[in-house]
């Protein structure tokens with residue numbers, strides 16, 4: 209190499225620590241970076257690419273960087289642009305294959321690229337019918353994921369029954385039947401002249417393997433390969449990578465075995481861990497310095513991974529050493545029930561925002577998508593904008609839309625005397641839902657959880673109506689005094705769907721732990737941390753349980769500074785508090801944490817109130833008492849008269865605006881106002897649940913009520 213390193217290259221090296229620099233300086237030949245979260249793996253490979261280009265080792269067009277998600281690829285392109293090498297291709301395996309196959313299709317397929325199967329649903333249903341099966345939405349999704357697993361693992365229908373068993377799969381039907389559906393799916397697809405996403409990778413690999421001209425052209429074009437998140441590579445992607453390389457070894461892979469979270473879909477960290485065996489000359493670099501997170505967050509991540517037991521990933525020790533200045537300790541909060549947890553998390557997010565953290569730098573992460581509904585509602589109630597990543601909005605999910613249609617139909621001929629919740633359960637039973645334990649299996653469980661969340665909404669709605677009177681909750685005029693029924697509940701659901709639908713560009717991210725991989729935020733809440741959710745109930749084998757631990761590790765290590773971990777002891781208010789904190793968290797709880805802080809934690813949330821007075825311990829009787837957590841005889845600091853005035857003002861605003869009352873202000877915010885008696889705008893914005901939007905909308909009204917001016921409603 210030229211002894212005189214040009215300037216841009218020097219600048220690139222200057223932004224790296226010595227180990228990262230070793231990886232960058234090994235510009236040719238096989239390199240493996242094996243390192244924990246936040247140690248700069250993605251940063252190192254983008255710098256390595258830029259360095260190779262700036263020193264003339266590689267032409268930008270000869271480099272191909274691949275990763276696993278479109279977003280990660282986009283992020284990589286952004287970083288490459290900043291380093292002055294924006295023309296280098298950073299793609300997902302799929303988009304790289306698509307581009308190549310489109311080009312070679314006339315040569316290898318005798319015509320243009322066939323149409324792609326975007327979703328397997330329709331073909332899987334037809335394949336089921338060909339096998340004399342009735343395939344409902346749940347079975348369809350579970351069968352499609354078996355087909356995807358098999359194809360990603362390079363397993364054809366004939367070998368499926370044998371290998372599915374060995375791999376510890378839990379197929380939705382007996383393996384031989386799944387294999388017949390899989391075979392029928394392949395046949396139907398072929399007859400229709402279509403390719404699915406797995407075919408795209410396989411056909412590209414085969415085209416290179418079997419057509420010498422194609423191989424020569426591809427290999428002349430691409431000479432240097434980089435793969436990020438290599439711990440999650442599956443056999444199909446690995447085969448394509450090998451076809452690209454064609455025996456060459458200019459490959460740089462980076463990964464963290466502790467972040468393997470796609471084993472269920474066929475991925476395996478073995479390729480990463482065995483890299484040296486395949487490439488004995490490989491430079492292997494280990495990074496330890498964690499540049500992302502505070503030592504407090506790093507300490508927790510280390511302790512979490514110290515507990516890892518099974519599998520090869522568990523045997524690799526990658527300790528992180530925090531490089532940032534100290535920050536706040538991670539918090540551990542236990543709540544009485546899920547709505548209380550969601551409300552407290554939403555108000556925590558609102559506090560962070562008021563304290564200066566941009567909403568886009570905050571994330572709420574959960575294990576299953578069904579958990580998002582409580583957080584969508586709670587954030588909407590706090591007036592905090594949010595975005596969903598890799599999760600469908602609750603009210604847009606197929607099962608919730610189906611349930612909505614049935615509930616609306618049922619509401620047209622209500623049954624008198626039947627409690628709301630029972631009516632809702634009866635309607636949902638026609639969708640095959642029943643209370644009790646969630647079924648095993650991915651899609652079936654997701655669907656069950658979504659519908660359970662709907663029943664939970666009905667329970668909350670009925671409970672809140674009992675406390676407050678239906679006119680306040682539904683905004684429906686003239687409904688006061690009547691017990692709430694299906695019609696009011698349907699109105700409530702429609703209002704929630706509208707309130708939660710506000711599109712936002714800048715907001716708190718709501719994402720599943722899977723979708724959060726590779727990303728980082730200043731402040732992160734990981735929620736719902738109970739056994740049965742994390743680890744998920746259907747994680748049976750030791751290896752499956754360990755994958756769940758790794759998911760928590762991914763979640764914890766997304767936080768730069770603030771990390772809040774929380775869980776709830778019951779699903780709904782008033783239910784038996786039978787849940788337990790996640791087994792992964794149990795050994796990490798600070799000693800001072802009381803055995804049960806549900807009363808305290810729940811105090812921030814709606815619906816999480818203890819049913820006794822916080823002052824004298826007497827049983828609480830009215831909705832207002834429960835909201836205040838005090839009986840009328842123990843008014844405490846809160847001005848009970850003012851609180852009542854605020855509540856009636858809130859119900860008239862809610863019905864004017866046709867929104868649920870909690871969208872105006874939650875009970876917790878009203879309590880805070882009645883306690884603090886704010887005298888001006890500055891006092892008001894200091895209270896929880898009052899951001900700029902609420903201030904604009906309601907500030908004048910509230911101040912008029914507090915300072916005893918004329919009531920805004922006359």
Ligand code: ATP
Pocket residue numbers: 223224225228244245246247248249250251252464467498499500725726727728765
């Ligand atoms: P993950 O395993 O979560 O994908 P990673 O190892 O890919 O993490 P990066 O995202 O590359 O880590 O880096 C984490 C953060 O640390 C980024 O904000 C990055 O810019 C910063 N960082 C990495 N290395 C350095 C360094 N040498 N000096 C300063 N900041 C760094």
Ligand code: MG
Pocket residue numbers: 249250251726
């Ligand atoms: Mg990364």
